[in-house]
Amino acid sequence: xxxxxxxxxxxxxxxxxxxxxxxxxxxxxxxxxxLLGNYDALLFSGAVRPAYPKTIGRAAVGIVTEAGENCYxxxxxxxxxxxxxxxxGECVACRSGKPRECRSVTVAGKDFDGFLRDFVVCEYTExxxxxxxxxxxxALCIETVGIAENIYDKLNLSAxxxxxxxxxxxxxxxxxxxxxxxxxxxxxxxxxxxxxERAKKCGIYYNFxxxxxxxxxxxxxxxxxLCDAAVYCASSGLNMSLSTRLVGAGRTVVLCSHSAVxxxxxxxxxxxxxxxxxxxxxxxxxxxxxxxxxIHGAVNxxxxxxxxxxxxDPVKILTEMCSKNVNKNKLTIIKMIL
Numbered sequence: 139x140x141x142x143x144x145x146x147x148x149x150x151x152x153x154x155x156x157x158x159x160x161x162x163x164x165x166x167x168x169x170x171x172x173l174l175g176n177y178d179a180l181l182f183s184g185a186v187r188p189a190y191p192k193t194i195g196r197a198a199v200g201i202v203t204e205a206g207e208n209c210y211x212x213x214x215x216x217x218x219x220x221x222x223x224x225x226x227g228e229c230v231a232c233r234s235g236k237p238r239e240c241r242s243v244t245v246a247g248k249d250f251d252g253f254l255r256d257f258v259v260c261e262y263t264e265x266x267x268x269x270x271x272x273x274x275x276x277a278l279c280i281e282t283v284g285i286a287e288n289i290y291d292k293l294n295l296s297a298x299x300x301x302x303x304x305x306x307x308x309x310x311x312x313x314x315x316x317x318x319x320x321x322x323x324x325x326x327x328x329x330x331x332x333x334x335e336r337a338k339k340c341g342i343y344y345n346f347x348x349x350x351x352x353x354x355x356x357x358x359x360x361x362x363x364l365c366d367a368a369v370y371c372a373s374s375g376l377n378m379s380l381s382t383r384l385v386g387a388g389r390t391v392v393l394c395s396h397s398a399v400x401x402x403x404x405x406x407x408x409x410x411x412x413x414x415x416x417x418x419x420x421x422x423x424x425x426x427x428x429x430x431x432x433i434h435g436a437v438n439x440x441x442x443x444x445x446x447x448x449x450x451d452p453v454k455i456l457t458e459m460c461s462k463n464v465n466k467n468k469l470t471i472i473k474m475i476l
Contacts, residue, residue, distance in 0.1 A: 139256035140474075142452050144247075145191045147184030150453050157257040162206035165265060167218060167258045170475045173197040173278040174254075174452065176373050177396040179459035181247050188248040194452075195254030196222045196246045196396075199268065199277045201475070209262035218265035219277045219429075220253050222246045223422040243422045254452065256474065266425045272432045275446075278471065279439050282309055283428045284421025286316035289369055289392050292418065297321035299366040300359065302384040305374025306333030306345065307467050308442060309394065313369055314342050319436040325359055327352065327380065333467065336441050348376055356384050369394055382407035382415075393417040443468045 141155045159166050172195045180186040181194055202216045212218065224244050225237035232240050246252040268277055295301065299322055303314045306328030314324035314337060325344040326337045334345040346355045356364060363386055370381035372395035381391045382404065391413055393403075408415060421428070431437060447455075450472050459470070 141193055141255040142195070143191045144181060144188065144194050147187075148182060148457075150182060150194070150456065155255070157255075157259045159204055159206055159259055161261075162208040163261055163263075164206050164259055165202050165209055165212055165218075165262045166204040167200040167220070167260070167265060168203050168475065169198050169200040169253055169256060169258060170217075170473070171199050171274045171278060171446075172254050172472045172474060174455055174459070174470045174472065175396075176459070177245075178247060178252075178254075179456050180396075182456040183460045186248060192247055193251035193253070193255055194247045195252035197278045197281060198253035198258075199274050200253075200258065200265075202265075203257070205262065212262040212265060212267060217268040217274070217277075219268055219280055219425065220246070220258065220260075221264045221266065221425060222252075222281050223420045224250065224264065225422070238423050240422065243420050245420065254472070266429065269429065269433065272429055275444060275469075275471065276432055276439055278469070279312070279437070280425055280428045280432075281421045282312045283316060283431060283437050284424030285309070285394065285396075285418055286313040287424055287427060287431070288421055289313060289394060289418050290316055290320055290322070292416070293367050293390060293392065295320075295322050295366060298323060300325060302327060302356065302365040302368040302381065303371070304348075304368060304376050304378075304380050304384075305371030306330065306337050307371060307374050308469070309373055310369075310371040311337055311340060311342075311441075312437060313371070313394065315340055315437050316431075318342065319431070325356065325365065327376070327384075328374065329376070330467075336467075339441050340438055348380060352380075353383065365389070367392070371395075378402065379404040379407070382411070382413060385411070385413065387411040388413070390414045390416075395419055444471055445469070446471045446473050448473050 225240035226242040306326040317324045368381040
């Protein structure tokens with residue numbers, strides 16, 4: 139059985155392995171679709187270093203082929219989404235019986251084995267059943283939507299407030315859609331015309347290039363008050379300090395990334411405006427809420443280019459994803475069940 143194992147920087151090998159249930163609370167799942175994303179490319183390149191060896195693949199869905207007798211609510215034949223994050227089990231919150239407040243959330247592909255393999259055996263609580271109305275390809279986007287919802291919750295904004303979303307790529311677009319779903323007004327900033335056009339198709343009214351006219355455009359869109367908050371998407375490649383320039387005094391800036399990033403933020407605006415800055419890198423404990431959002435049509439993923447591969451070489455795919463010239467807004471999906 140396939141199992142794509144990362145043994146070092148750019149050293150990804152396919153090692154066949156068995157997968158058998160050993161506990162009444164475990165399920166065995168045949169992986170049907172896996173998404174290879176920017177985070178997997180960071181792992182592959184060595185920019186993010188797991189404790190080798192680790193199976194990669196942060197986002198995947200599958201079909202339950204076996205379920206232990208104590209797997210409540212999860213049965214053979216169910217479509218499920220693999221939870222990409224887990225509580226660490228070691229921090230103060232976890233040891234106090236409050237895993238939902240975990241301060242050191244672990245991530246698939248880095249801290250525990252990911253899902254780019256034929257079969258996964260895990261605890262039944264580590265998968266989420268998918269309703270018929272949520273398709274497999276939408277389900278692959280659950281964590282990104284959850285990150286957006288996490289950001290919205292932490293910002294604690296009211297309807298009508300303005301938020302600059304620096305980066306109109308896949309992540310930034312999803313964040314803008316979620317903010318708009320909650321009646322907050324997103325303002326997307328990006329230098330890629332295709333990203334700005336895609337935002338318009340999603341009904342995002344304010345879309346600006348990061349050019350010399352940006353601050354004037356922001357002032358016009360906010361009635362001269364600048365934004366109430368800003369979200370910087372690390373995968374956008376734009377200047378991080380844009381986010382602090384576009385918000386008013388006493389406001390909040392969120393740094394959004396699936397992993398730690400090596401970048402710098404000018405402290406001048408932070409100190410001069412007395413800004414609050416924090417990061418969001420996961421969607422732990424948001425899966426059920428996001429599935430409900432998909433059921434209610436909160437997010438449209440049809441606007442994104444998707445490439446579904448039935449024949450694939452993950453080494454080649456990830457090598458190309460590490461290239462600066464690749465289209466990083468395309469969702470590369472591997473179909474594991476033919």
